[in-house]
Amino acid sequence: MSLNMSADTPQEGQQIQARFVAATTSAMAAAVPLPTIAIPASLRRYGLSEILNHLLANATPRPYDFIINGHFLRTSIAEWIKANDESSENVITIEYVESLTPPKTIEQPDDNIHDDWVSSIVATPSLTHAVSGSYDSQLRLWNAQGQVAGRSSTTSEHLPKRSIKAITAFQLDGLDYVASASKDQNAHVWSLPSLTATSKDVSLSPCVTLVGDGHSVEAITASPCGQRIATGYWNGAIRIWDMLAANDLAQVAPSSKKRKTPATPADRPHVDLPHLIELSGGHSAGPITALHWTTGSTGVEDDEQYVAMDMASGSLYSGSWDESLLEWNVAMNAVTHRMHSPYPISTLSHSPFHNLxxxxxxxxxxxxxxDPRIKDTNVCQRSLTGHTGTVTSVSWSPELAALGPAPLLASASRDGTIRIWDMRATIPLFTLQAHKGAVGLAVNWLKDTVVSGGSDGRVKFHTLSPDTSA
Amino acid sequence: MAAAPRASNSAAALAGRKRSTRSDDAPLTRSQTKTKADRADDTALAALMADQSAVLGEDDSSSGEEQGSTASEAESDDLADFNSDPDVTSSEDEDDDAPEGEDVDSGNDASEDELNRMLAAEDGESDSSESYDEESEEESSDEEEIEPAVTLSGLRVVQRGRHLDMPDTLPSEDEDPATAPGHSTDEEIRQALERNRPNIPGPLEHVPAFPFQQDVDSSDEAPSDLSDDEHTTNPVGRGIPSEWYADHPHIGYDLDGKRIMKPLESLDELDRFLAKMGTDAENDDYWRTVKDKYGASLKLSDEELQLIDRIISGRYAEQESANMYPEMIEYYSGKPMAHPLPQPTEPKRRFIPSKWEGQKVMKLVRAVRMGWLTPRAAKKDSRPKYYNIWAKESSEEAPNSSASSNYIPAPKMRLPGHNASYNPPEEYLWTEEEIREWEEAHPEDRKAKFIPRKYDSLRQVPANPQLIQDMFERCLDLYLCPRVRKNRLQIDPESLIPRLPRPRELRPYPTTESIRYEGHTGKVRSISVCPTGEWLLSGSDDGTVRVFEVSTGRCAFSLDLGQRVNAVAWNPMPGTFLFTAAADSTVFFVAPPAVGTLEATEMTRSLIRSSIEKKGSFSAPPNARPVHIDWVLPSEEEAAKSIVLKLEHRFVVTRLAWHRRGDYLATVCADGLSRAIAIHQLSRHMSQHPFSRNLGHIERVLFDPAKPHLVVATQKTVRIYNLQKQQLVKRLRSSSNHISSVALHPAGGEHVLVGTFDRRVGWYDLELSSDRPYRTLLYHKYAVRAVAYHNSYPLFASCSDDGTAQVFHGRVFSDLLQNALIVPLKILTGHRIVDGFGIMDCAFHPSRPWLFTAGADGTVRLFV
Incomplete structure (x- = not known):
């Protein structure tokens, strides 16, 4: 027994048999299969990368990440064998992927700083620009290079009166919109003009006001189709708004001269919109702090009549301080899944890829x-630890090949860092000291760029694409 | 045996009449009647003995039943013989064949019936007393018909007399049952007299009083008993008619064969004639003089004459005035008696020998005779013949048994050693140095009590100078020796500590610092969380009031009041966005227009506007005390800083407290003396001082969340006043000299937390009658600055100058049986201590188990 143990336990300088395989989804899948070689067990990522570069005969050495049994190798192989109770005599199959380069933060001039804390960031649906909302009740439009492309209009009388707490973006009838939630009890829908990479000094003004009733709006999200908006209030109410109705109102608005849909948002008359329905039977109390409407699979089959009514599809996830995480079928005004978190939820994001x-x-x-598919448990599937402050914002990346086979998760925390997580690793891929000495409050993805905002008023762009770094 | 003829005799003589049974059981009856009541039991016992002896004697007897019957009859005869009362027998026989019985034939009447009935009644009594012997008798129905209402003693007298002297009148009665009443003869009278006079042959002085009269009692029995032996016993044998002796001077023979002489005839014929003529004035009683059957003259008394008269006239023999049916004496009634019942009537069965006991004894005796029952073998004496007298001592010293475990042997003296010898070996003798050391030492410190000394011979040993002292100390040893061994309780001290739940089981409670609310540059004196939990208000020494967003820590509003802000408080009115801050002697009402929702801002504005409009419409009550507090509208500059109202006091305002409805505000001016506490009504712009006298240095005031109570904390006491009834509800005394803070439990306000500057936190339960704390928590190192209850979670917290806030689990049970459960949960640290001040204030989030602490380091922190 002890002999076996000693034989299994890799010693210092011991050689183990390893076989490098390109990850299936990687672009290098077509490369020639590599032979099984004996490598020292004490090797880590760096040593393995050297060997692999040598094997692949790369002209310029590239960093690689290695995956064993679906998990990133973050220790030496010997330690991994020990931790996973593997035998050192077996041939270890090591998948390799070209590792993401550390994100590069785009330098920005100081005049880009928001006057107040940045509360929320969202990418426009066309994925060309990012919009940030601030506590000074302003929106700011950013292009992918981190330059300010537009600001809130100074002349509109329909601007939010209080801090903007959350924003969301959606596309309807080919037009991009941004919706913002404000502490002045109303939510606003801003229409975005057609943007190019070079457009500058765009003036944003709200076109629709979603009128509330005395409680500050804490969360807002739009349905994937863009026809519905959901807002969450401090008193625990969730309301659904019909953007189609808003468009209809805008067409019949007296200020509108033309009967057709306005081509430019500037001509669009402002309308006040009452809410369509209020979701009932959900949260018992507390502020609705997070809402996310995704194309995720609902537990309930879409009924024909609702499809006929062109109601929004997809799942609405809502999180509240009352420690419950609910999945709604908005069409049926019903909670399809109820998850009980032991802690009050402050932010949430749903990934259709992982369905997490x-x-x-x-x-x-x-x-x-x-995992909302698991109906009979109230236990979370996984817990990602690493932040030293409470997490204020989480966001799943879009499904991009440049980011790897699966979406990544970005999180902002009160410790001022932004962390990027891969589900194959237990520790974050990257930790960005984005807002030193301040509080990170918002994070989102603009394609492969992580956009973060914090209490220092800055909106920072951290790009993960190796091409842009070059 | 005479059983058979007697049985036939009884069958013949007796047709429903019990008198004949007398002849049947004559010997036994006689013996019993002859004996006293006391002797009845003896007789029964004797009968029993005879019975047994009869049974045991007849070995050839077949069945027990048969034996019983035969034995009882044999026993009767045996008993008669055993008693050997020839007089009785003869007299009875004489009675049976008395010539008077024939005379009675001629005169049967109602009165005789009456007499017979009376006799029957008496017999009933007597027979029932003899029922042990008469197992199958016919007269039972007659017996029970009439219960004589006389005492037992009287009855027995009657019985005896009757048995002795009664003529047998039965045959005549049987023959002429329907004789007409109203007719009586001398003979009848004589019978009646004889029946009612027990001792006819004796002198008249011995005649007991009329037996039916209740005043006859047992005192008359003794002489009558004597007369039995002297006169009334007629030993003449059975079956000898008395007329045979008519011509003889004697009437029979006694046991010794001597003649029993007739009474002397004192009068001759002449004297009798003279007496009959009544010539002698003294001796004119001839007409009332009768002769008894023995020839003795008998002078009838007046009562007897009356009796005779009544019988002749056909009335009841008994005097009519005499109560035949006396009132029942209710010995056992429901009425309480003044005196205990001295001699309750003894039940009849007391005097009846138990038949079943007799049978049982018989069986036992038979069993003994037959050898079935043998005496129990004598218990073998297990005690040893010889004792080891020392064994006991050793056993007592052994702590084995429970009895000996309490035994404490007397302290023993140490046995003398070699050094105590008069001639100890040299090595035991002390050196000079040791002796000197011994002499210099204090007697209590000496290692030995004496110095060993060496003597050549025993007679040279001097007397012990310490003898008395030693004996006294020995006595003290014995006297002061503990008598009882104290059993030390085997209790684990851990088990005495109440078993508290683990803090882990009492989650959630604040554990870690989450958000820091920064911006103040001075000590944060006071914080307040808005009722929705959205905003946090803080007032600081730097003169600013700040409003923070709870969820992010962003300062949404800041107002510089210029002076130290002593207290801040949100207006709890729902839907409004208004708070008050006390700086110096002014209370500012602030409604920041740029914070809070549009609706709340609008509501607040309208509330203030309406209150200003209403200001003049209400006047203070006429008897109210003058109030020197002014409601002032802000200046332009102040209004620009979103101050909407001001309350100008004369003294520095130290504390603020809103009523839960948000209309009343209580303020404390610590130096205000009798005007220290003021209650303001926002909607009317009115102020008043609820207390007319100085309560002392007021630390805090609080409105009860549910009741119309005002809690006033002075330096030493907490008083709870009912504002509606204007009376003191409860006064809680603190053990310390300086109360710093007080908090009311949100559920009914039945529990009060009091923090003091001497580090203690007291939990008071108002349902307990004591005015002392139910629990006192002494965990802080320095003065406790503030205490707080959570609104919904069973949590409370205290914060102190030691820079810590401590969180406790304080569960209150609603069943009134369990006291509150208090569990210390967590010590929250983090605040820096500045100038000896740590945490100045703490407040719980209204809906989450989060604690806000206001530190002297200028930060407010959220612990989640």
Whole structure:
């Protein structure tokens, strides 16, 4: 027994048999298969990368990440064998992927700083620009290079009166819109003009006001189709708004001269919109702090009548301080799944790829991952720990080949860091000291760029694409 | 045996009449009647003995039943013989064949019936007393018909007399049952007299009083008993008619064969004639003089004459005035008696020998005779013949048994050693140095009590000068020796500590610092969380009031009041966005227009506007005390800083407290003396001082969340006043000299937390009658600055100058049986101590288990 153990335990300088395989989704899948070689067990990522560069005969050495049994190798092979109770005599199959280069933060001039804390960031649906909302009730439009492309209009009388707490973006009838939630009890829908990479000094003004009733709007999200908007209030109410109705109102508005849909947002008359329905039977109390409407699969089959009514599809996830995470079928005004978190939820994001809901909490510092498909458990599937402050914002990346086979998760925390997580690793891929000495409050993805905002008023762009770094 | 003839005799003589049974059981009856009541039991016992002896004697007897019957009859005869009362027998026989019985034939009447009935009644009594012997008798129905209402003693007298002297009148009665009443003869009278006079042959002085009269009692029995032996016993044998002796001077023979002489005839014929003529004035009683059957003259008394009269006239023999049916004496009634019942009537069965006991004894005796029952073998004496007298001592010293475990042997003296010898070996003798050391030492410190000394011979040993002292100390040893061994309780001290739940089980509670609310540059004196939990208000020494967003920590509003802000408080009115801050002697009402929702801002504005409009419409009550507090509208400059109202006091305002409805505000001016506490009504712009006298240095005031109570904390006491009834509800006394803070439990306000500057936190339960704390928590190192209850979670917290806030689990049970459960949960640290001040204030989030602490380091922190 002890002999076996000693034989299994890799010694210092021991050689183990390893076989390098390109990850299946990687672009290098077509490369020639590599032979099984004996490598020292003490090797880590760097040593393995050297060997692999040598094997592949790369002209310029590239960093690689290695995946064993679906998990990133973050230790030496010997330690991995020990931790996973593997035998050192077996041939270890090591998948390799070209590792992401560390994100590069785009330098920005100081005049780009928001006057107040940045509360929320969202990418426009056309993925060319990012919009940030601030506590000074302003929106700001950023292009992919981190330059300010537009600001809130100074002349409109329909601007939010209080801080903007959350924003979301959606596309309807080919037009891009941004919706913002404000602490002045109303939410606003801003229409974006058609943007190019060079457009500058765009003036944003709200076209629709979603009128509330005395409670500040804490969360907002739009349906994937763009026809519905959901807002969450401090008193625990969730309301659904019909953007189609808003468009209809705008057409019949007296200020509108033309009967057709306005081509430019500037001509569009402003309308006040009452809410369509209020979701009932959900959260018991507390502010609705997070809403996310995705194309995720609903547990309930879409009924024909609702399809006929052209109601929004997809799932609406809502998180509240009352420690519940709900999945709604908005068409049926019903909670399809109820997950009980032991902690009040402050932010959430749903990934259709993994079908996981990532939540940040007000009490604890870890990110919890929930699988809404598992109906009979209230236990989170996974917990990502690493932040030293409570997590204020989480966001799943879009599915891009440049980011790897699966979406990544970006999180902002009160410790001022932005962390990027890969589900194959237990520790974050990258930790960005984005807002030193301040509080990170918002994070989102603009294609392969992580956009973050914090209490220092800055909106920072961290690009992960190796091409742009070159 | 005479059983058979007697049985036939009884069958013949007796047709429903019990008198004949007398002849049946004559010997036994006689013996019993002859004996006293006391002797009845003896007789029964004797009968029993005879019975047994009869049974045991007849070995050939077949069945027990048969034996019983035969034995009882044999026993009767045996008993008669055993008693050997020939007089009785003869007299009875004489009675049976008395010539008077024939005379009675001629005169049967109602009165005789009456007499017979009376006799029957008496017999009933007597027979029932003899029921042990008469197992199958016919007269039971007659017996029970009439219960004589006389005492037992009287009855027995009657019985005896009757048995002795009664003529047998039965045959005549049987023959002429329907004789007409109203007719009586001398003979009848005589019978009646004889029946009612027990001792006819004796002198008249011995005649007891009329037996039916209740005043006859047992005192008359003794002489009558004597007369039995002297006169009434007629030893003449059975079956000898008395007329045979008519011509003889004697009437029979006694046991010794001597003649029993007739009474002397004192009068001759002449004297009798003279007496009959009544010539002698003294001796005119001839007419009332009768002769008894023995020839003795008998002078009838007046009562007897009356009796005779009544019988002749056909009335009841008994005097009519005499109560035949006396009132029942209710010995056992429901009425309480003044005195205990001295001699309750003894039940009849007391005097009846138990038949079943007799049978049982018989069986036992038979069993003994037959050898079935043998005496129990004598218990073998297990005690040893010889004792080891020392064994006991050793056993007592052994702590084995429970009895000996309490035994404490007397302290023993140490046995003398070699050094105590008069001639100890040299090595035991002390050196000079040791002796000197011994002499210099204090007697209590000496290692030995004496110095060993060496003597050549025992007679040279001097007397012990310490003898008395030693004996006294020995006595003290014995006297002061503990008598009882104290059993030390085997209790684990851990088990005495109440078993508290683990803090882990009491989650959620604040554990870690989450958000820091920064911006103040001075000590943060006071914080307040808005009722929705959205905003946090803080007032600081730097003169600013700040409003923070709770969820992010962003300062949404800041107002510089220029002076130290002592207290801040949100207006709890729902839907409004208004708070108050006390700086110096002014209370500012602030409604920041740029924070809060549009609706709340609008509501607040309208609230203030309406209150200003209403200001003049209400006048203070006429008897109200003058109030020197002014409601002032802000200046332009102040209005620009979103101050909407001001309350100008004369003294520095130290504390603020809103009523939960948001209309009343209580302020404390610590130096205001009797005007320290003021209550303001926002909607009317009115102020008043609820207390007319100085309560002392007021630390805090609080409105009860549910009741119309005002809690006033002075330096030493907490008083709870009912504002509606204007009376003191409860006064809680603190053990410390300086109360710093007070908090009311949100559920009914039945529990009060009091923090003091001497580090203590007291939990008061108002349902307990004591005015002392139910629990006192002494965990802080320095003065406790503030205490707080959570609105919905069972949590409370205290913060102190030691820079920590401590969180406790404080569960209150609603069943009134369990006291509150208090569990210390967590010590929250993090605040820096500045100038000896740590955490100045703490407040719980209204809906989450989060604690806000206001530190002297200028930060407000959120612990989640």
């Amino acid at each position: 809901v990532a939540t940040g909490h007000a009490d604890i510092r870890s990110i919890q991952l929930w």
